[in-house]
Amino acid sequence: MARPKHGKEIFRWCDECGSLILGEGCSTCAPSREFSVSLPADIRPCTGTGVDTVKEVFERKFGTSSFLDGRLIFLNRIAGEDRTDEIVVEGEVIGTLRFEIVSKQFNLDLKLAGARMLAPLATKGLVKVKQPSGHLKGRSLPGTEIVEINGDFEIGDPLIVHSGNLICAGVARASSKDAVRSKKALGIRDAGKGRIKLPERDLTWMDFVRCNETHLRKLESKAVSDIRSFLGNRKENEITVSFSGGKDSLACYALARKAVGDVTLLFANTGLEFPETVEYIRSFASKNGVRLIEGSPPTTFWDQFPTFGPPAKDFRWCCKVCKLAPITSIIEDNYSEGVITLEGNRIFESFARSRIGFVERNPFVPGQINLNPVREWRAIEVWGYIWLKGLEYNPLYDKDFQRIGCYLCPACLASEWETTRRTHPELWRRWNDDLLQWSKEVCVDDEFVEHGFWRWKNLPPKMRNLAETLELRMPQVRTEQAQMKMIKGASPCTAGGFSIEGVISLPVKRDFSRVAEVLKVLGKVRYSDEYQIALVRKGDATLKVFGGGQVTAIASTREEAEDLFDLGVKSLLRAQMCSECGICVKSCPREALEISGGLKVDESRCTHCGKCIESCVVAHYFDKLVA
Numbered sequence: 001m002a003r004p005k006h007g008k009e010i011f012r013w014c015d016e017c018g019s020l021i022l023g024e025g026c027s028t029c030a031p032s033r034e035f036s037v038s039l040p041a042d043i044r045p046c047t048g049t050g051v052d053t054v055k056e057v058f059e060r061k062f063g064t065s066s067f068l069d070g071r072l073i074f075l076n077r078i079a080g081e082d083r084t085d086e087i088v089v090e091g092e093v094i095g096t097l098r099f100e101i102v103s104k105q106f107n108l109d110l111k112l113a114g115a116r117m118l119a120p121l122a123t124k125g126l127v128k129v130k131q132p133s134g135h136l137k138g139r140s141l142p143g144t145e146i147v148e149i150n151g152d153f154e155i156g157d158p159l160i161v162h163s164g165n166l167i168c169a170g171v172a173r174a175s176s177k178d179a180v181r182s183k184k185a186l187g188i189r190d191a192g193k194g195r196i197k198l199p200e201r202d203l204t205w206m207d208f209v210r211c212n213e214t215h216l217r218k219l220e221s222k223a224v225s226d227i228r229s230f231l232g233n234r235k236e237n238e239i240t241v242s243f244s245g246g247k248d249s250l251a252c253y254a255l256a257r258k259a260v261g262d263v264t265l266l267f268a269n270t271g272l273e274f275p276e277t278v279e280y281i282r283s284f285a286s287k288n289g290v291r292l293i294e295g296s297p298p299t300t301f302w303d304q305f306p307t308f309g310p311p312a313k314d315f316r317w318c319c320k321v322c323k324l325a326p327i328t329s330i331i332e333d334n335y336s337e338g339v340i341t342l343e344g345n346r347i348f349e350s351f352a353r354s355r356i357g358f359v360e361r362n363p364f365v366p367g368q369i370n371l372n373p374v375r376e377w378r379a380i381e382v383w384g385y386i387w388l389k390g391l392e393y394n395p396l397y398d399k400d401f402q403r404i405g406c407y408l409c410p411a412c413l414a415s416e417w418e419t420t421r422r423t424h425p426e427l428w429r430r431w432n433d434d435l436l437q438w439s440k441e442v443c444v445d446d447e448f449v450e451h452g453f454w455r456w457k458n459l460p461p462k463m464r465n466l467a468e469t470l471e472l473r474m475p476q477v478r479t480e481q482a483q484m485k486m487i488k489g490a491s492p493c494t495a496g497g498f499s500i501e502g503v504i505s506l507p508v509k510r511d512f513s514r515v516a517e518v519l520k521v522l523g524k525v526r527y528s529d530e531y532q533i534a535l536v537r538k539g540d541a542t543l544k545v546f547g548g549g550q551v552t553a554i555a556s557t558r559e560e561a562e563d564l565f566d567l568g569v570k571s572l573l574r575a576q577m578c579s580e581c582g583i584c585v586k587s588c589p590r591e592a593l594e595i596s597g598g599l600k601v602d603e604s605r606c607t608h609c610g611k612c613i614e615s616c617v618v619a620h621y622f623d624k625l626v627a
């Protein structure tokens with residue numbers, strides 16, 4: 001793969017075969033040429049109803065989409081308000097597909113290559129202008145320059161603009177009705193000469209595989225070699241694959257089969273999977289004669305929803321409760337000696353995954369070693385490999401789902417949520433009704449739900465701007481949970497050292513004895529039920545937690561006082577908001593915890609190592625739970 005330059009990545013294209021080329025050259029024929037797409041360049045194929053989506057936009061804007069028939073269409077996700085994909089056809093980026101959150105429709109930004117392809121075919125979205133002096137690119141033209149308009153358009157619509165022998169990619173700054181009288185009728189994004197002639201094609205994705213077979217086999221060979229090298233003479237003799245029903249885990253399955261033969265599939269069924277995914281995973285295991293271990297969380301998402309509220313991109317409590325909990329149970333129940341698990345994580349998926357290594361360990365799942373054999377593969381390489389191996393994939397991909405997982409995941413795009421509304425109306429309604437009910441309880445506008453703002457605790461700038469444009473009434477930080485009022489920031493005590501004091505108001509009030517119990521993981525607790533006070537001494541430091549929610553920490557340094565105060569707040573929240581997910585129980589190396597009418601700590605075993613606090617979903621998100 002060529003190296004990126006100026007925010008672009010260079011790929012190759014074979015004009016003979018009409019296909020993207022992933023390696024140095026086409027496996028079947030002549031030399032290929034270069035073209036570029038924007039980073040991160042995780043190119044993927046456009047398949048199934050995804051093709052219909054692209055065609056519908058071209059049909060709506062230019063009255064034609066037949067030029068796409070028989071061709072391989074590739075999409076390249078780039079940054080944007082919501083789903084934003086560069087569209088690659090015949091080795092050219094012809095436009096950018098954009099999902100608009102407010103209109104809930106796809107729109108198109110046309111590129112010059114798209115204008116040059118469509119110019120002889122389009123029946124609308126066409127404007128002829130006078131030949132102005134000087135360059136056209138980047139200019140805004142008044143209506144007085146317009147000679148002819150073909151077809152209606154609205155502000156923001158893409159246009160093909162003809163000017164003399166130039167063809168331009170333009171955008172409407174006024175509607176077709178007002179354009180002629182407007183001072184700013186249209187903008188010219190780019191201009192060039194000549195049409196792009198399109199050869200006849202009748203291609204399938206197996207043509208893409210044929211062109212790239214050499215490259216795909218090299219990828220497989222390297223990944224298999226990496227897996228085998230790691231295994232060496234290790235004691236673990238069983239390889240497992242974390243099988244989510246997605247394409248990346250499917251590729252991992254095929255690599256594991258090639259590397260070691262027998263594998264076991266692990267499926268953490270969150271209870272929020274699409275029915276097709278559950279059905280696919282079970283039938284895939286059965287058809288391929290592979291052992292499948294399926295785990296489910298000890299408590300459901302719906303049980304925890306009243307406590308935590310909707311999960312958010314920056315508050316994914318559901319992952320810990322519904323996904324991590326079943327995985328830890330599967331490992332503990334089946335692999336007490338440890339296990340190696342192949343995971344389909346890829347560096348192109350997100351910033352968080354951009355630095356994953358081949359070998360990773362999840363601190364919350366002791367005994368499991370994770371290998372990421374496809375971490376450097378692009379989506380198109382994963383798909384090429386799946387087609388090369390003839391693997392059956394999840395049918396949801398052919399319904400324009402790009403991410404297989406929980407159907408109400410806050411990481412989903414608004415466009416995906418619209419797809420869910422269309423394909424799974426019952427699931428969509430259930431979650432939408434719950435969100436609307438919740439929005440009433442926390443006094444935010446229904447549009448908060450309607451436009452997907454619930455997916456953030458703290459809105460990012462792009463969503464804040466959109467909220468302002470829509471004049472929505474909404475909190476910038478959700479406050480449906482606990483609230484903290486600082487009485488005194490860390491300040492010197494008259495008796496020496498530093499103290500810090502605050503009050504936490506909680507929506508849930510469980511018996512105070514639970515707080516005293518949870519505090520035992522910090523140190524020896526002195527507790528009075530009558531006065532509703534629990535006191536923990538840690539060396540010279542003292543932590544006091546009161547039934548009314550007051551937390552006071554005193555220590556010899558400011559940092560120690562602040563750390564102890566945080567631990568006090570986390571303990572209070574753990575006691576009052578515990579979801580009984582059991583993750584902390586499994587992460588305790590001393591088996592000092594159990595859940596029995598709340599969390600119980602065996603003081604004779606606890607060494608106050610703090611591992612249970614690190615693993616706890618409530619403690620992890622304590623700053624998000626407290627406003």
Ligand code: SF4
Nearest residue numbers: 588606607609610612
């Ligand atoms: S994880 Fe550490 S602090 Fe927590 S209960 Fe176990 S021994 Fe105690």
Ligand code: SF4
Nearest residue numbers: 578579581582584616
């Ligand atoms: S205290 Fe333990 S059981 Fe409760 S939410 Fe935290 S990790 Fe889960």
